[in-house]
Amino acid sequence: MFSSIFGQDRVLQSLDRSIAEGRVANTYLFAGPAGVGKRTTAFDMARVLLCESPGNGIACGSCPSCKRTAHFPEIHPSLLVFRDVLVPSAVVRGEIMHVAGYEEGQQAQYLDAMAALSELGLIQFSPSAGQGLGQVDCYERTQAAVFERADSKVVSIAAIDRTIDLIQKETRRGVDPHVIRLAEHIFRNTTEGLYQGTIKIWAIRNVLQQRLATGPLLGPRHICIIDDAHKMQEPAQNCLLKTLEEPPLGTVIILVSENPSALLPTILSRCQLANFERLPTDSIERFLTERRGLARDIAPIIASFAAGSLGRAILVDPDEFLRRRTAASSIVDCVIGRKIEALFSVLDGALGDAASSRAKQRQSALELLDMLSVLVRDAMVRKEGGENAKGISPSDAGVISLSDAYGVSMLLRLDQAVRQAREKIAGNANIRLALEAMVLGYWLKTAKSRA
Helix, strand or coil: CCCCCCCCHHHHHHHHHHHHCCCCCCEEEEECCCCCCHHHHHHHHHHHHHCCCCECCECCCCCHHHHHHCCCHHHCCCEEEEEECCCCEEEEHHHHHHHHCCCCCCHHHHHHHHHHHHHCCCEEEECCCCCCCCCEEEEEECHHHHECCCCCCCECHHHHHHHHHHHHHHHCCCCCCHHHHHHHHHHHCCCCCEECCCECHHHHHHHHHHHHCCCCCCCCCEEEEECCHHHECHHHHHHHHHHHHCCCCCEEEEEEECCHHHCCHHHHCCCEEEECCCCCHHHHHHHHHHHCCCCCCCHHHHHHHHCCCHHHHHCCCHHHHHHHHHHHHHHHHHHHHCCHHHHHHHHHHHCCCCCCCHHHHHHHHHHHHHHHHHHHHHHHHHHHHCCCCCCCCCCCHHHHHHHHHCCHHHHHHHHHHHHHHHHHHHCCCCHHHHHHHHHHHHHHHHHHHHC
8 A cells, every 4th residue: 555655664564454454543643754755655545545445455446536546636525635835746757747648658748848837937847867657756836826925825726827827828829738737736726725834723724624524525534634734833733623622524634744742732642643764875865866867976975965854855956966065065174274254255155146035045054054964974974984984975075074174072063053053044043144153153162172
């Protein structure tokens, strides 16, 4: 049943047994780090639970429900999914091609269609470098395509209608008509549970509770998947609690969270917990080469950077990754050599265009700090494991410089400084000041330790 999930045998076997034996709970909490298969498992489980004639815990594949969930379960009328509208989505190429009506031999046309949506400013598309229907492509929606205003937080059906109209006009100018079907899926068919940033009480009250108040439209039960459930505001959690206390008959609610401590204890107490673990680096490396088409010299480095999160690895743009890693290595050189003027120049370049939005600059800064953390971690690994530590290339200049310049205790201090700067920037502190304080504070600490 869960053949598409990597490295989660223990939790999957438990879920398999409970479904086969008919011991399905009303509420589950799939907890664990980001990108380890929690959401994919939730959708696979929904496919089986929505099947009208399951056998021994396996979907029949031929009933009306199975036909609706075969490629994209989100379009099933008895499945409600809450998902952040601006979070990137990873899709299996053959599945999204099927939804759009492309044949197996029309991969080039599909890629052109997704590129057309990108050119219209509706999505950002990151195709796999490999070939084949099993390749994993990524896209993310843009604000202009789904929100009425730039500062809006609520997905607008009117904005989505205008998006579809725009594509229809372009189609009349010679754009592949399959583009409309792609857009219908990406924008219109999955809007009911979309949110941005946080899940508010109105979404639980006016979407989830109203949906569950009626019988399922297709299949034996209602399924609700709340992705990033920790993003529910407290009033929304209290509202959901009323549903969890007296769940409608035949309803299964699956909460997916990488931060379950942000959920109310009363909600946690009503969930059957399924803990997901980080994935082995070699499994992620194999996925990147086979399903994302990454070169064998870059895949191990990205796999190491992902720190057990397949989702994080999938969404990495190799070119941008190498640019950030180069910038992080330059900062390392400035830190080691105490080159303050060069440091400011590198920081300005790494944060991107000054005209970029604050949100984009903040995201660039957080990604840069993540890369710095990886370099420090790899330097510690090299310090302990020698020249051939796994996932560290001989060309990783930043890693080699750090491990040669500092001992483990100094590297731990630098790691702490990077983490503190990340917390400040994530908490909306001034980006430039936080980065400068990180470096200057570290220099003061190293000077004291050497005095």
